[in-house]
Amino acid sequence: MTNQQCLNHPSSPSEQPLLSRRRFLQKISYTAGGVAAALVGLPLVGFLFAPLFQQKPLFWRAVGDVSKFQVGETVVVTFEDASPLPWAGVTAHTAAWLRRVGDKEFVAFAINCSHLGCPVTWLPNAKLFMCPCHGGVYNADGSVAAGPPPQPLSQYPVRINQNQVEIRTTALPLESA
Amino acid sequence: MKGNLLPRVWFQRLWSIADDRMGISALVGPILRHPVPPDAKWAYVFGSATLTAFLVQVITGIGLATTYVSSAGEAYQSLQFITNEAWFGNLLRGMHFYGASAMVLLVGIHAARTFLHGAYKFPREINWLSGVGLLGLTLVMGFTGQLLRWDQNAIWSVVVGAEQAARAPWVGNALARFLLAGETIGGATLSRFFAFHVFFVPALIFALVGLHLQLVLHNGISEMPRAGQPVDPQTYRAWYQRLLAQEGVPFWPDAAWRDILFGAAVVVAIVLCAAIFGPPPLDKAPDPSVVSAYPRPDWYLLWYFAVLALTPPALENWVILLAPVLGFALLLAIPLLSNRGERAPSRRPWAVGTVGFVAVMIGTLWVAGVQAHWSPDFHPNPLPPAIVGKEQGPIAAGAQLFHERGCQNCHQISGYGGQRGPNLTTVGDRLNRDQLTIRILNGGTNMPPFADVLTPDEVTELVAFLQSRQ
Numbered sequence: 001m002t003n004q005q006c007l008n009h010p011s012s013p014s015e016q017p018l019l020s021r022r023r024f025l026q027k028i029s030y031t032a033g034g035v036a037a038a039l040v041g042l043p044l045v046g047f048l049f050a051p052l053f054q055q056k057p058l059f060w061r062a063v064g065d066v067s068k069f070q071v072g073e074t075v076v077v078t079f080e081d082a083s084p085l086p087w088a089g090v091t092a093h094t095a096a097w098l099r100r101v102g103d104k105e106f107v108a109f110a111i112n113c114s115h116l117g118c119p120v121t122w123l124p125n126a127k128l129f130m131c132p133c134h135g136g137v138y139n140a141d142g143s144v145a146a147g148p149p150p151q152p153l154s155q156y157p158v159r160i161n162q163n164q165v166e167i168r169t170t171a172l173p174l175e176s177a
Numbered sequence: 178m179k180g181n182l183l184p185r186v187w188f189q190r191l192w193s194i195a196d197d198r199m200g201i202s203a204l205v206g207p208i209l210r211h212p213v214p215p216d217a218k219w220a221y222v223f224g225s226a227t228l229t230a231f232l233v234q235v236i237t238g239i240g241l242a243t244t245y246v247s248s249a250g251e252a253y254q255s256l257q258f259i260t261n262e263a264w265f266g267n268l269l270r271g272m273h274f275y276g277a278s279a280m281v282l283l284v285g286i287h288a289a290r291t292f293l294h295g296a297y298k299f300p301r302e303i304n305w306l307s308g309v310g311l312l313g314l315t316l317v318m319g320f321t322g323q324l325l326r327w328d329q330n331a332i333w334s335v336v337v338g339a340e341q342a343a344r345a346p347w348v349g350n351a352l353a354r355f356l357l358a359g360e361t362i363g364g365a366t367l368s369r370f371f372a373f374h375v376f377f378v379p380a381l382i383f384a385l386v387g388l389h390l391q392l393v394l395h396n397g398i399s400e401m402p403r404a405g406q407p408v409d410p411q412t413y414r415a416w417y418q419r420l421l422a423q424e425g426v427p428f429w430p431d432a433a434w435r436d437i438l439f440g441a442a443v444v445v446a447i448v449l450c451a452a453i454f455g456p457p458p459l460d461k462a463p464d465p466s467v468v469s470a471y472p473r474p475d476w477y478l479l480w481y482f483a484v485l486a487l488t489p490p491a492l493e494n495w496v497i498l499l500a501p502v503l504g505f506a507l508l509l510a511i512p513l514l515s516n517r518g519e520r521a522p523s524r525r526p527w528a529v530g531t532v533g534f535v536a537v538m539i540g541t542l543w544v545a546g547v548q549a550h551w552s553p554d555f556h557p558n559p560l561p562p563a564i565v566g567k568e569q570g571p572i573a574a575g576a577q578l579f580h581e582r583g584c585q586n587c588h589q590i591s592g593y594g595g596q597r598g599p600n601l602t603t604v605g606d607r608l609n610r611d612q613l614t615i616r617i618l619n620g621g622t623n624m625p626p627f628a629d630v631l632t633p634d635e636v637t638e639l640v641a642f643l644q645s646r647q
Contacts, residue, residue: 048355082360083359083361084363084364085364087249088363088364091364095468117337117339119468123583126586127583127629133485133486133552134551137597139625146623148488148490150493171354171361172357172362174350
């Protein structure tokens, strides 16, 4: 007689108590196992998914003295991202294409192509942003000139604070469907 | 003579005692000697060879993990140390790369072979399903492995991956943040990919390989298909057992020697490639603020890189999101749609055609990915005077403008320049002065307008130069 037969087909009424005892032991094992698995698994799941629910504070980062920038020029500026971890090293850096459009007016374009995020390069003589990955090209105002990008280049908030140009850190610009 | 034999007798006696207590022979013997169809020959070596390549990955991966630092700030330095200073480090990294390449190649051949031979039909449907899972996990390992080469190429590949995930409806943003382990590339990103690459995904692979091998034993190695001998689930198992009883040969060594020989050849090829060609070179340090990056996937995903560049924008979300899902859904559906009938390729023209179609499609896209004509040339060499034809005057000035004002980043003339836009080597033949002027000032399909960039004199010079291209 296999175990299965043993459990399912009591050959005599006297085995009834034994059967219900076995069912009880099975249930207690399933429950104990399930509780133990959940106790181990849930903290891990919570730990892995935590980044989805943590809102990072946003910071203004100074990128240089106002006088450092020539009107009409577009240059790449580097600053620290919103939440640099102590071991992030150079990966805590981020950048923007900063253009001084007037005496007190600045525009900061994301370096990330709106297609799939690759870093665009400003060609000053052609007045175009070009992407090295899938062929996206943007006009000087960030509008799409060619290629697959679905949106203009996104822009970061810029301000002048105590004669310093400041850019506000933001999350990686994500293009939703 | 007797002196020579004595140790062997002692060894056998010792082994029989140990084996009696441990039961190794009783466990492994029936597996090694299980009967297999006699015609299971060289076509059958690709599955075991994939497993061999995986074992190379486990061994070289453990080696690399003893020195690699999975910290976003230090991984790059540890990779430089492994590559340039550590004894055998260069070889180990090379073996891990060529092992990955071999694994991707072999798992593809194995999948194509089992599909062409209809080996996924009854009773081996779940063999196929678990194999599709392993195929997907192999690609995941390839992608996450490339990211652990934590250089410019790697961090921008993470960004491209996250941006693709972000296109998913509803959960896109959450998915992208899950991959980045935050809102941007940073300290948390690499640690997470490292844990996926060395713990989580390999654990899934071990589990699925275990299931896959259990199914190979349980259902038996499929016999070579014969035309006119369709699979009938009602009778197949009994028929297969009769076949084994009449013609079967023990797996070890009658069939296994080919697996071992081919597997050893794969290992030799991996080590030779690593020794001769070395590991893929490290790109610049992983600094997200350095814009001069040129991110490319490793060769086994280059064809998908072409898909991302060449898909019309209107279709792109469908292609990025639905194509991979549909592709895997189709692979999973194969044994559910047809688990009976003919197995021979000669009786399944659609199956042969499908494999041919997929091979040509991936091959063509792969070539396109290698050439990447859609990427501008960021640093084109100026046209030499011999090609310009004039040392002075408007044509020479136009040639200089062509180089300086970004035309040459996208347009090629006589082999110089990018291939993003049309080749202009003979543009003077097909467009007149007015047409050229209008095109330059207003732009056109996929070309930006240059009216704000060029002065009227410059336009005249540029047009003069382009007209001379005949």
